Every structure is written in structure tokens, then in C-alpha cells.
Amino acid sequence: MTRVVVIGAYGSAGVAVADRLADEPDVELVLADNGDPGGGLCILRGCMPSKDVYSAAAHHYQTRVDDRLPGDPPALDLDRVVATKDEHVSNFAAHRRAAVEDLASRENVTFHHETATLREDGSVRIGEETVEADYVVVATGSTPNVPEVPGLDSVDYHTSADVLDATGFGDSAVVMGFGYVGLEMVPYLAEAGGMDVTVVEHDDRPLDEADAAFGDELLETYREEFGVEVLTNATEKSVAPTGVGDGDADETDSGVRLTYERDGEEKQVEADDLYLFTGRRPALDGLGLDARGIDPDEGWVDATMQTRDDERVFVVGDANDREPILHVAKEQAHVAADNVLRHRDGDSLLEYHSTHHHVVFSGLAVYPYARVGHSEAAAEEAGLDYVSVTRAADQDGVFETKDAPRGLARLVVGTDGTVLGYQGLHYHADVMAKTMQVVVEGGMDVREIPDRAYHPTTPEILDGLFRDAKERLE
16 A cells, blocks of 8 residues: 655645646545635635736726716725635535545545645654655645845735735835736725835846746836836835834834836835735645755755655645646656655656746736746747737727737747747737647647638637738748
């Protein structure tokens, strides 16, 4: 009998590993998770609750900008927004816990609602019990990353988790971090919170994975549609309570002053609240990796999901810091589960390599960004021969009629006709990502994709790209 301990069993990756192995006749599963109430990051603090609150702000935004609806839009009832989110999250989490309980009802599976720690002798300490383990799969997810900025410990700050529970906001905010978390959260602060928002952006534009035109379009959208001030090419130097350095700070002063460097000069911005959207880091604290001689530095987990330092420890999902996305976490989990069995049986291990497939719910998901496969820059870096075509959303009248005219889309096609990649920053770009994943992963020739007439809908922008690419190739 092979005993496999899964640490982080409530998460999407952990439960996927357990589900894959539970039917194996010669496997004993020990599941551990100290989560309260339990349910996994995506359900409790990630994908699901964020979409819940963004949707309310999106309705407010679309009402505000539609000149066919004169007058001020109805006020957002943030108490109701959060209560609705909490109800949905509670139901989702209960469903996940029920799935784990169902697994634990099997004869070969046990579940411990306890903290688990790796031990030097290869065993795992779970609560007060020591469990011998042939293999360990770590699926502990991630936690907000707090950067090392001088003075940060002297001020109060908020993370994305705080935003999801907020039923009130100050008048102004300064934001550190403009990756995918910041891109999603910033317009919510402006729209739902009614805050004056200033963002520190280290580069010329956000969206590092995108071609420059998409980052520029998003900057313009945030500035014009949501009134956000983005300080590009700026770097945080320090933070302090407002008044510090002026001799007038007192115990009631709750604002924050951020000092940043831009164009070789140090400047300052003040706000009521500081928000840290500085990404996430693997949740590995207290896991005892060092006891097993495992160093979680760059490249510590390879494409088999096996750790470099211990061939009997596998790490999946956000915890391995390879690509922190839910669908990737599940696919990694399946590979890890299969590789536990293959390693046990002396077989070569499988590797997991995914097609780039990201969606950022920017612009309150009214103007989401999606990328599948190669961007122009990625195709250049890979040395591929390609042609690229781009369409503006306002070239397709359906976006105008839906009062969502902003954005653009781009198709990258090999000179042999193979569709290499798609990018979209426009209304319903997130919905089109799955279609384009099928096209890209299927290695389809753009000249063979049917260009068929159908009732006008937003995916017509894809037909326009296909037609333009065919013309370029000809």
C-alpha cells in the first residue's frame, strides 16, 4: 500500500489530486487542511468572490456612462454587495467541503482538519499525530505578497482580501502593485468606493504579458473611464503616516504619504488609504520544507511537479509559483497524481506544459484582457515567422450598439497559416478566450476556419481577424 499525504486538500489543486488517486486500489490517502471555514483560495478569496463584487460595480459603471440613462446612477449598497458575495461564497465553500467529506468517507481515505508539517525522517506531523508518508503532495496555495518598503510597518494598509469585505471606503487611495490583482481591483475602488485613486506603475504601461498597444489602451481606459491617475515609470521609496516630517503628525492622523522616484526626482502623494496589490507568494510558511532539505527558490519544482531536492515531494498550484491560475492548478494536480504512481512503479514521469491562456478581468470585466498563445513579442522571442492583424473594437458595430466601444483584438498567425495566438482587450474578450484556446491548441490553419454568416454578436471581431489574416497570407 502506498500512502500519499495531500497538504491543502480543500483547494482546487489538492482536491483534484485526491480525486485522481482515490480510486487507486493500492493507494492510501491522508488529506490535511486547517482551513476555516475551508474551501480553497479561489472560492474564499479569489476568483469567485472577486467576480461577485466586480459585477455590482460593472452595473454601476455601465449605468453611469450610458447617456440614454440620464441622471445619477443608483448608489451601490455595499452592505448588500458584500452580503450577497458572502452567501455565494458560503454555498460554494460548503460544496467543496462536501466533496472532501465524500472522499474521506472511503475506506482508503482519511481527512484531518489540522496543520501539517514535513519532518526530517520523511513523516508528516498532522496536528498531534505523526503520519508515515511514501509521497507528499503540497497544494497550500498562495497568500498576499507584502513588499519590503521602508516605513510600511508604520502605516495601516489593505490587501485584496480586505477589499472584498469592505462596506465603506475613504475618499482617496494610493495603490502599490499594478499586476493582475491591481488591474482588477483598482477600478473597483474608483467605481464602488468612489475613491480618487493614484497608482504607482513601475514601467511605461501595465500588462507585461501583452503587446504594448494593449497596455496603452488599458492606461487610457483607466484614466478616462474611471478617473484613475497612473504614475508610470515610478518606484516606491518609502511610506509614512501623513504629517510625519512636517512636525504636525498626531495619534489621530490615519492617512498615508508615499514617497516615490520618477524621472530621477523624489515626489510624494498622500491619500486616506494605502492598498497593496503587489501580487501573491506561495503559502509555504510553517510547512517544514527545510526539514526535508527543500529550498523553494527559482526552479525548485520542475515540469513533472516534483521538487528538485526531494523526489517524493510534489508541489502543485499556486504553491509552486510556476503559473498561479486555477485551471492550470487542476491540470498540474492530475499530472502530479499520475507521476506519484509512475515514480512508485519505476516509470518515466510526465511533464506538464500549458498553452499560455490568461484572462485579466480588467475594467470591472466590462473590458477584460485575454491572451491565448503567442503575442507578437512572444512570437518574436521564439523566432517564429508570422503575420499579425489587429482590429479596433469600434470597427465592429456590435460593440457600439452595446455601448462598449473601447478596445482592440489581435491575431498572430504563422506564415504557414497556423494560428499562433490571440489577444483581446474588449467587451466579452474573456468569453472568446475558450474558442481561441481550441483554435490555437488545435493548430488550426486560419484559412480553414469557417467564415460563416450568423446573427451579429461580439465574436464577429474574430471573423474580422480571420478574414484580415487570410488576406495578409495571400
